[in-house]
Amino acid sequence: MEQQLKQLEQEALAKIADAADLKALNDVRVAYLGKKGPITDLLKGMGKLSAEERPKMGALVNTVRENVTAELEKKVAVLEEAAILAQLENESIDVTLPGAKVRAGNRHLLTRVIEEIEDLFLGMGYEIVEGPEVEKDYYNFEAMNLPKGHPARDMQDSFYISEETLLRTHTSPVQARTMEAKKGEPIRVICPGKVFRRDTDDATHSHQFMQIEGLVIGENIRMSDLKGTLDALAKKMFGAEREIRLRPSFFPFTEPSVEVDVSCHKCSGKGCNVCKQTGWIEILGAGMVHPNVLEMAGYDSTKLSGFAFGIGAERIAMLKYGVDDIRHFYTNDTRFLSQFHQAEV
Ligand code: PHE
Numbered sequence: 001m002e003q004q005l006k007q008l009e010q011e012a013l014a015k016i017a018d019a020a021d022l023k024a025l026n027d028v029r030v031a032y033l034g035k036k037g038p039i040t041d042l043l044k045g046m047g048k049l050s051a052e053e054r055p056k057m058g059a060l061v062n063t064v065r066e067n068v069t070a071e072l073e074k075k076v077a078v079l080e081e082a083a084i085l086a087q088l089e090n091e092s093i094d095v096t097l098p099g100a101k102v103r104a105g106n107r108h109l110l111t112r113v114i115e116e117i118e119d120l121f122l123g124m125g126y127e128i129v130e131g132p133e134v135e136k137d138y139y140n141f142e143a144m145n146l147p148k149g150h151p152a153r154d155m156q157d158s159f160y161i162s163e164e165t166l167l168r169t170h171t172s173p174v175q176a177r178t179m180e181a182k183k184g185e186p187i188r189v190i191c192p193g194k195v196f197r198r199d200t201d202d203a204t205h206s207h208q209f210m211q212i213e214g215l216v217i218g219e220n221i222r223m224s225d226l227k228g229t230l231d232a233l234a235k236k237m238f239g240a241e242r243e244i245r246l247r248p249s250f251f252p253f254t255e256p257s258v259e260v261d262v263s264c265h266k267c268s269g270k271g272c273n274v275c276k277q278t279g280w281i282e283i284l285g286a287g288m289v290h291p292n293v294l295e296m297a298g299y300d301s302t303k304l305s306g307f308a309f310g311i312g313a314e315r316i317a318m319l320k321y322g323v324d325d326i327r328h329f330y331t332n333d334t335r336f337l338s339q340f341h342q343a344e345v
Contacts, residue, residue, distance in 0.1 A: 001042065001049075001057060008038055009064045016071050022079050029072055033065060109340045110210060110329050113237075113317040114192050117212055120236045121190045124229070126214070129189045131174035133196070137164045139173035144253040145292045152252045157198035159207075167196035171213035172253060175289070175308055178215060179297030186218040187306070192313070203325040210313035217289065217299065217306030223256070226286055226307035230260055234283070237316055238265040245280060254287025254308055265319070274319070281319060284311045 012032040019025040031037055043061055046054055107115075118128055131139075137148075146153055156169035174191040191213040199205040216225070227246060234242045242265060246258040262283050264275035271277040286309035291301035314326050321340065323329075328336045 001045070002060060005039075005042060005057075005060055005064050008032065008042075009067060012068045013071055016068070016075050019075060019079075022076065022083075025072060025075055025079065032068055039065060106338070106341045108329075108337065109317055109321065109323075110313055112340070113320070114210065114212060114313050116237070117233070117311065117313075117316070118190065118192065120233060121214070124188075124232070126188045126190050129174060129178055129191050130193060131168070131171070131177050131191060133168055133194050134161060134165060135168035135173050137166060139176050140166060140168050140170070143176035143293065143296050144172050145290050145296075146252045150252065152250075159196050159198055168193075169197050170195050170310060171211040172308070172310060174213055175215045175253070175293065176297050179217070179294070179299055184299055184304075186304070188216050188218075190214045201327060203327070206314070206326045206330065208330070209326070212311040212313055214286075214309045214311070215289070215306060216308075217294070217304055219304060221288075221305045221307055223288060223307070226258075226288070226309070229307075230284070230286065230309065233311075234260075234262040237320060238262055241268065246286075249285060249287075251285060251287055253290050253293050255290045257285065257287035260284050260286055260309070274322075283315060283319070284309055286310070 012028060015028045015031075016025065019028055032039060034040070039061060046057060046061075049057060122128070140158075141150070141153055142148070158169050159167040161167070171191050171193050174189075174193070178187055178189055178191070192210065193213075194208055195211050196208050199207050201207055214229070216229070227244070231244050234244045241263075243263045245261050245263075247261065249257045249259040251257040259282055261280035263269045264272060264279050264281055266272050266274040267279065269275075269279035271279050275281050286307065289306040289308050294301040294304065294306070314329055317323060317329070318326065
């Protein structure tokens with residue numbers, strides 16, 4: 001029996017040494033020390049032993065149990081430590097690896113150009129106002145001196161929603177809305193916003209684009225005020241050396257009407273591909289507010305006068321940043337947009 005015990009002890013210790021994880025170790029515990037294990041069986045057989053042998057064997061069984069238990073506990077500690085080390089190893093962070101870059105977004109180039117123009121006019125005491133993109137025919141055309149059937153309506157192909165509503169074709173309806181709201185008081189506003197025209201999209205046309213309308217009404221507002229204002233705009237957007245020139249034009253809502261050119265910022269007027277060899281680049285339409293427009297909105301055209309202008313935001317951005325296709329502003333390819341990340345606007 002003693003022999004058997006010794007052998008069991010050796011076996012158990014060998015298995016403990018071999019156990020690779022905590023589960024295997026527990027299996028050893030159950031197999032050798034459990035109620036159905038061989039050591040318990042041996043204890044059960046002790047009744048058959050003689051009176052002198054019994055205490056000897058009892059002591060021996062206890063020693064074996066203690067040895068096996070102690071060995072188990074030691075191995076548990078070893079495995080637990082190994083498990084912790086493995087976990088630390090797995091979860092360790094290599095601080096020398098390059099970090100994942102956080103890519104910061106930036107404002108859209110058009111937004112920035114519009115904000116720059118807003119800044120200039122805010123500094124000159126203008127208010128910023130807005131109007132609806134879905135507009136009444138009345139404000140888009142009639143109040144702008146374009147009655148139904150007027151041939152100049154064809155200058156701006158329109159998206160009609162119903163007989164009397166359309167997507168505004170320009171920001172000029174905000175002129176009429178502002179005049180109605182100000183009820184005969186002087187006005188100094190700019191109005192940035194989206195406009196829509198039934199054009200086929202190509203490098204220079206977009207069915208949706210941005211305009212910035214300007215409107216000033218007061219006593220003795222003259223063409224020279226318009227010219228000075230637009231001169232400041234041209235210098236702010238294209239450089240202090242820029243000059244402007246006004247060419248006669250036609251808009252039903254202004255009289256006289258002008259087209260405004262800025263001296264070419266690329267060749268300083270010598271002639272290049274940007275200005276098509278002319279030295280000048282057209283940037284906007286403007287004029288003195290037509291008396292009919294004033295009267296329709298309740299302003300006395302014998303006492304007050306005003307000027308208005310409409311800037312195409314994309315055109316300014318394209319010229320200033322050398323963008324050759326208006327569609328870049330709307331396809332939102334980040335390879336395009338991110339180029340202007342650091343651009344100083
Ligand atoms: N509304 C005109 C256009 O879209 C521009 C303009 C605005 C012209 C104000 C004169 C005065 O073409």
